[in-house]
Amino acid sequence: MAKALTLIMLIFVSMAGWMYGADTGSIGGITNMRDFQSRYADKYDAATDTYSYTSARQGLITGIISSGSFFGALFSSPLADKVGKRISIIVWAVVYLIGIIVQVTTGPSWVQLMVAKIWTGISLGGLSVVAPGYQSEVAPASLRGAIVTTYQLFITLGIFVASCINMGTHNAHKSAQWRIPIGINLLWGIIMIFGILYLPESPRYLISIGKDDEALRIMSRNNDLPVEDELIQAEYHIIRSDCEAELAGGPAKWSEIFGADIRYRTFLGLAIMSLQPLTGANYYFLYGTQVFKGTGIDSPYLAALILDAVNFVCTIPAPWVLEYLGRRWPLIIGGVWQACCFFIYASVGDRALYRKDGSSNHRAGAVMIVFSCIYIVAYAQTWAPAAYVIVGESYPVRFRSKCSAFATSGLWVWCFCVNFFTPFISNAINFKYGYVFGGTNILAAIVVFFCTRNGWSYFGGDQYTVYLRSQTLDAPYKAY
Template sequence: MGFSRKTISMVMLVFVSMAGWMFGADTGTIGGLTNMRDFQRRFADKYDSSTDTYSYSPTRQGLLVGMVNVGTLIGSLLCSPLADRVGKKVSIMIWTVVYLSGIVIQLTSKMAWFQFMIAKIWTGFSIGALSVLTPGYQSETSPASIRGLIVTSFQLFITLGIFVANIIVFGCRNISGAASWRVPLAINLVYGVILFIGMMYLPESPRYLMQINKPEECRRVLADTEGVDPSDPALDAEFNAIRDSIQQEFAGGPVTWGEIFGPLMRYRTFLGMAVMSFQQLAGANYFFYYGTDVFKGVGISNSFIASLILGAVNFGSTFPGLYVVENLGRRWPLIIGAVWMFVCFMVFSSVGFKSLYPHGPDAPSDKTAGNVMIIFSCLYIFAFACTWAPAAWVIVGESYPVRVRSKCASVATACNWSWNFLISFFTPFIVKKIGFKYGYVFACCCLCGALVIFFFACETKGLSLEEVNEMYVSGVKPWASNGYAKTVIRDRNHSDLEKSITHPQLSTVDSEENKKVTPSAEYVEDGSVQRSFNNGFEN
């Protein structure tokens, strides 16, 4: 018994999430590599002959670990013009080649630390670009009925990439010579090759095909992903929705950067910037980038195992995180998650500072304190993976009208990568000065993030893009938005039920599912035509 075209297409769309795996693999690899002796011998800038050990100055370590995020910031801003010109499929393949070349340059680094750093920046270009392009391609190509599941697989693959990278680094830690760090890097090449080959067998986004005036190919792609014949009338609603939405978007004219900071959009623009900033300021990368150093500093003899535990918790917690976002909404998971992380960081930092010498790696062994800190680190990672890791991206994706969505999302994503770089670069300097008290900074940021969500972010779960836009334009108070959303959804469902009873022939072509992908002709206050979103991602 063979597989249907729809099943094959969905399997291939999940393979696109290898871009997330590549991102996670880079994050999960670098922390362990910097603690391998051969890597330190080649790229560290300090050597203690009395103990025969190598170490890094804060500047050197920050550059080796953090400069990848400079590349991701630039890549996330550069990807849109290329995608508009050649399409998302070809763009993903091009940026994958950039990723592969960056890994090769890292592998060929011998003794020049700046070559490795430049290679990390080059690799970062592709990671930043793919983090924008891949979810967009998945949301535009997958059927509406499973779009949310397909797109959220990107986040799942990020955590899986981190976890697998932790396992590989752990397995290679005792290998002598350059193989200890080159093998984990070489394995990362496999992920890029899988993505590149997979994209060769995938179609272009139907939305892009319509944009370049290829409606027949657009309809064929829709038929393939749905597993039906291109002439099937069941495709009419979605095909017409894509055609009309493209016409309406281009009718609105180009959007200027000044428009997203104008009086009608600046509230949501700054909200998106704040949400994505606090996702980084919550402190997760403090553990992912410097986990081995952190646990070495609390007296854990094998800090690689501690990082492996955190990676496993992060991956396993992503599954309940998908349930939380889809079923419990956006606002309260973000608020509760931030408070939870605040408590975890307070305990982690208090135990580390009061029980151990505050300057991390110089701490004497204290097994009890170390175990407590690992436990609360795991509780922190669980909270982050269930709430802020997926929900921050979702709430940003659902908050903007389509016409300005690309630029607003770019600005928000740029804030995310900027803080990612600042945290990864300056952490060695800050830890050297204040040790485990650094956790108090992240604790305060978590609390501030909870307050920002409570006072400024509206609940968007279950609402179409038009309904979200109307909610913000109408000035609904964020703390009252949950009730507002439930009322809108109830009224909409009641209206659909009446329509199906009065006009039963419309039940198959004007169902709730089709409504989600049918653009509205109604103009909202800012004068732009909006289209619906399904599960927070553009159709």
């Protein structure tokens, strides 16, 4: 019973992913709502009575949150080391709630909206590091990988639910169109705080501060096994040994994560997390309502809803894919698969979507939507979840928090770049932008292929082995 309760509560921690997904899924639709545009758009056409954004304004509205997330990811490490991951999650959730309140009460000034988005982004950046790390340290060993993967599953669920809410409110009265989708996000933060209150602190953190007995009790309860059980004792001694090694060397300094013994791991994790947004998913999730305006679908909100539904459903088998196929080959196959989809999408959009008279070819539009969905099928099962799992697996305990924060900061830097520059690039080259993402997907597959080999990752000359503790403690589990 205790194990089941722990699993349920750990899923509540995945609300951190939902909160990130909710912002991603809502902002693309919100920027197309009439009342929101009348307040924050900086261009108005009196002849057609329509509002629009300059590329800079739209890029900032959709992308500025990622700049805050960059700093939140870096701040997450010292806070978690000082007060533990459980308290850190509560702190970041409170920061998130404050940011949402400021967003939903924002007045006519778009500057207030930007400040609120940055503030909210700081919390999402911190949670993106701490929440998966906490899950991996508290979850029963036999279900650790599956539990951590729920973080990505909840990102997709948050995106999908946000699209459903946009669909239902975009014709609402005045500011209710966009204040409701933003305000509902308060619920997700409250749910996560409620869940974490019923969860214990990470056993690893407790052992690191000398509370071994409490850590053993938590490990025993989470696994529904007595303290004396061989599995509990073995896991305890592994964690204890890791913590002793960490304490013997003292807290890791930021400069140490670039030392000869660890820098390969550090930069490989950074590369994986940086390449994830460069695979192009946010192009659809943030700008889907605009991307598909000319494809024949009457409501661009419906097109975004279709993509988000496919994303959520196809994330469900992701734990199985990563559990049985490892990490390396799904990333390689996913990169090539996604590249092919983008090349076809770009070619059809550039050459066949619009006729010479300016009308759109609905058949070409249907092909573009189909291959967009096929892209999402691959992304949802490979690059979306695997990047987070890899960062959680790839670092020794002494360097884990700082290396994870450094790697995840790369994710947010490139999220901001993609989100901010997409309006500029799309206005300049339109659907040819898909060729850029096709190329970055090929690059991603090449990086994984050549930087990892034989199913294992080699970091600085040593073979880093992750143990699958659900079977035997000496059974090597492929990190990639």
